[in-house]
Amino acid sequence: MAARGEVKGPEGLGRMLQQGRLVSGLTQRDLAERLDTDQKYIWGLESGKNTIVLERIFAIMRETGVRMYMEVDPGTDEPQDDVVDEPRG
Secondary structure, eight states: OOEEEEEOSHHHHHHHHHHHHHHTTOOHHHHHHHTTSOHHHHHHHHTTOOOHHHHHHHHHHHHHTOOEEEEEOTTOOSOOOSOOOOOOO
16 A cells, blocks of 8 residues: 655654655665664654755645655565656646
8 A cells, every 4th residue: 555645744754754765665874874874863864853955845745835755666676766747737
């Protein structure tokens, strides 16, 4: 079952990233090794730790009316490119 939802802040982003990791069968340590970072960094993201970068990104989104939606696709085996669907509407 895919998880999906609107991401309004660091906490929601963290929950979606955690769901993606869990669906992929990875531990925080596994993911950190794949990304050449440490487990503490992954833990911070998944915990919704607010960094200055995330704070600014979500502030810009609020001020400009941009919404972020994320979906965890359990059928994905390979990383996806940073491709965004064309706006509809």
